[in-house]
Structures are given as structure tokens and as C-alpha cells.
Amino acid sequence: MRKAALHKTGVPTSLPKRSDMVVEQIKSWIADEGLNPGDRLPQEKELMHHFGVSKGTMREALKSLEVQGLIRVSTGPKGGASVASVSLQRSMQLLANYFYFQDLTLRQIYAVRRLLEPELAAAAAEYLTEAELDALEKSVTLCSHPPTDRDMEHRQRLAELDFHDILANACRNEYLAFNCRFMNSLLKNCTVIKKIYSGEAQRASPARVRKLAADGLRAHLALLAAFRARDPARVRTLMLEHIVEAERHMVALEAVVVARFMDERPARRSAAAAE
Amino acid sequence: MRKAALHKTGVPTSLPKRSDMVVEQIKSWIADEGLNPGDRLPQEKELMHHFGVSKGTMREALKSLEVQGLIRVSTGPKGGASVASVSLQRSMQLLANYFYFQDLTLRQIYAVRRLLEPELAAAAAEYLTEAELDALEKSVTLCSHPPTDRDMEHRQRLAELDFHDILANACRNEYLAFNCRFMNSLLKNCTVIKKIYSGEAQRASPARVRKLAADGLRAHLALLAAFRARDPARVRTLMLEHIVEAERHMVALEAVVVARFMDERPARRSAAAAE
């Protein structure tokens, strides 16, 4: 049924798979029609008929679109495929796959973080709502008590990163925000943080772990004050110092990072992190 | 066969689909066994048997992994699924899907580009090989002749972005490099560049288009000299000026950007762009 490919030439000239062609057609259909999230696509049976493909092929195509986050499919009456806006979680997970084989180091991530996070914070200073300021304060409060066990220690490290996620939520530049959120997510999944959870970090270098926490707390308190004062310049300075300091501690604790695929589900979040 | 979900609660508690569970199992299998790109997975039939799923479900699972870029599947003897390192192109395309619904503006992208690209260039200055310097020069040469038609004009704009891609190739920080490459790719697909191809930009604002090209050429020439001199500080300064200037011209030409999905295949590249 499918047209034969030219072999002989070294270049792989094989036709794309049928399901992939259907995927591309549906994608351009979504783009051309300007469909919005929530808009429904025809149901499976109609799609099969429309593209002249079998059930299996159609299901593969829908699966592809689902993995890409472009559609959701649901069962039941009024069910079927509907356009979805690609979720943040999904995008971050797919992107994390890329870096799985790249052996990123903390230094490399922080080289970018040092550049972006101060700018994000300065931008957020302008737009933070009272609710978000309160959320920041909650994160700080959670970190202000000495941890009673490893699990609490771990939750405090994650809450620290939630602090930064809140800033991203307040930032109006979605592109900048995404980049910062993604780095937070990388750090939440990095080996240093996991070692804190397993207790390995405390055993290896308890003083360093304490200092990481103490310095982080101090920096976040100072930042919170600057946010309340709506002082972008000061925020920028404080954040840069904070990041540089955090990098020093983290690098000291562990140089290699991202040794696992990112979890499908979002990492456990403290109560302070509002979406 | 599948366990019933608790309905009643508002939260969707439905079990993940069978194919998705298989996907997760294979992913952790890859991670746990430390499989490397090229390593082969069992073939379809064995996998079906191993996970106790039907052909359709197994194919959906493999499709998912294929879309994520984690495996390649091939037909024929010795065929089947093998681990793949997620390709740059694939990651960028998946990430671009996320921004499709976000209505990014050139300003937002350039706010990040202004921060990262000078750092990338400074880092590249240290590592650029002779071959890469020559490639940079080729890109500059291509842009140094006045364009004879719209197609050439368009190719020149793309070659300008190839210049930046080459810098990313030379940079040892894969994380920084990816971010810069992705922005280049966003810009290659943005409406301003496409309007140049369609001739719309020239009709609307021919002087601005000419100035964009002339300023870009001048900046790249200066940068090339600084690269040859291995002068990171000067490179950083020049690049910042270049980006700020480019942003001014681009924003003037068009405020809204990224109105289409990114192409499946890499954008047409000039000869100067070596991978």
C-alpha cells in the first residue's frame, strides 16, 4: 500500500510512517484552524475514516499527540480527543529527557541560573501579589526551624526551590519564567538534593549542609524584605549573591547531577507552593 | 482486567493507561541498567510477552518512547527498538510545542537572549577551532553581498542565525548551548523572518530590513575579529551590543511571534552551518 522507497542511496529515503503523517496533518490542522485548548477533535472512528487508516494506526497517531501534550483523550460520552495546551510538567519532563544523556554538571546549570534568576527576581518584584508574598513568607517560615529529621531537611530544600518557583509565577515573561522553573526542577531532581533525602550528604559533610540551609534562609529573608519594599535593584543584587553562594555549597557537595529521568508526576511540593 | 478507579471524588483517580505503565517500566529499566544509546531492547514480540500486553498496547508504548526520542525502531533482521539519545531537533520541537499557546513576544525572547548569548560567545571564544572560525567566516561572507532576491535575503537571515549556532557548538556548557540554540531556532521560525521570506517585510519597511542586515553584518565582522584574537571580554561586549541592536530592529518589524508549530525537519541551513 505504501509507496516504495528508493534504496540504493545512502540517505535514508524511507517514507515517514503512516501514523506520523497523520500526526503532522492533525498538527497543521490545529494550527491552520487556530484551534484552542478544549476544542474537540472528531472521535476515533471518524478520524480513522477521514484519514483512511486502521484503528491501530489511528491510535498510534493519537498516542503520539498525547505524548507531545497537544491533545487529551477521554472515554465516555462526549469523550474523544480534544486540544490541550501543553502542560508545564510535560514539557519539562520531555526536555529533561534530552539532558539525561548529556551529563550536566551543577556548574553548567548554575552558569545559566546566575544570569537568569536575578533578572527573574527583579521582574517579579514589580508584579508579586500580596498572596504571592505571603506564599514566599510561608516557604521561608518552613525553612526557619531547624530540621528534626531527614525528611524535614529534604522538604526544606524543596521549599527553598518553591520560593524560586513562586517568583517564576509572578514573572510576566513566560520564556524567562519557564527557563527558571526548569532549572528549579532539575535541581529538585539532582543528586545532591536526593542525597540530602537519603542522609548521605549529612553523613559526608554535615557542616556544609547546615551552612547551605542557614545561608539560604538568610538570603531568602533578605530577598523577602526587598520584595516587600518593591526594590528591583536590590532584589537583583541579593539574588545574584544568593545564587553564587548556593552554587558554592552545592558544588562542594556534589559535582555530578541528573542521574535519573525526571519523574512523571510533579515532585512533592510544600504547602507554600501555589500553582 | 484493569482495576477500577474510585469515582465519586472530584479528583481524577483513574489508573494510568497500561501503555503508559509499560513506558515508565521501560524508562526505569533503561535508567537502572544504565543502557546507552545504541543498546538494543528485546523485540516487539518478546516485549509483549514480558509485559503481558497485546500487540496494540505494546506498539502504543513503543510509539510513546519513540516520540519522546528515547528509542529508535527499525525493521528487518536485527531490527526492533534500540535506545537513542534524544536528538537536539526532537527536544527543540517538543519544547516549541509548549510555547505555541504562550504567545511569546520577541521582547520576551530577547530579554533572555541578551543575558545568555554574550556569555555563550565569551565561552566559545576560548574553544573555537580553526574549522569553526572558518565556518563563521563563511556565514559572514554569505551575508556580505547585497541580496539579489528575496530567497537570498531569507537565506542570509538564516545564515546569520547559523553564526550563532556555531558558537553554541563550540561552547562546552551543554545547558547554555541548548538554550541559545533553541532561541535561534525560535527566531528562525518567527514571523519576522518568515515575513522577510514572503517579501512582506521589505514592502512594509525596506529601510529597516536593509539596516537589520547591514548592522548584523558589521557586528558579525567585529565579532569574528575578536574571536580570532581570543578576546572573551571584547566578544562579550560586542555580542551584547549586537543583540540589543538586533532586538530593536526585529521588534520594530514585528511584535508578535511564533504563530506556527516548529517544522518537523530542521530548517533549511546555509552551507556555513556545520553540525
Next chain:
DNA sequence: TTATCATATTTGTTATGATAAATATTGACT
């Protein structure tokens, strides 16, 4: 030796039909 062809293997696609699970709707009952 090199080029070409035949073959076996494995995925890709089609086809069909049946059962299970999720869910919106409807209607009965309180």
C-alpha cells in the same frame, strides 16, 4: 572484487470482533 539479487526476519499496517473501563446523561426515588 564488486555489484546485484534473492531471502529471511522483523516491524508496519490492515481487518475484525469482543470485553472492560470510564463517564455524561437520564430517570427514578427520596
Next chain:
DNA sequence: AGTCAATATTTATCATAACAAATATGATAA
């Protein structure tokens, strides 16, 4: 009016069978 249960709809999965297409390998011929 509101709660609950039956129902209908639609996807999710399973099972099976057959043919098409791609490709590595080995055999054959120039």
C-alpha cells in the same frame, strides 16, 4: 430539589490473522 442508580456512549485493551514494507545477510554473477 437533590441523591443515587441504571444506561448509553466512547475509549482502552485484548486476541488473532494476514499481507506489506524495510533491511541485514548471504548467494550469485559480472
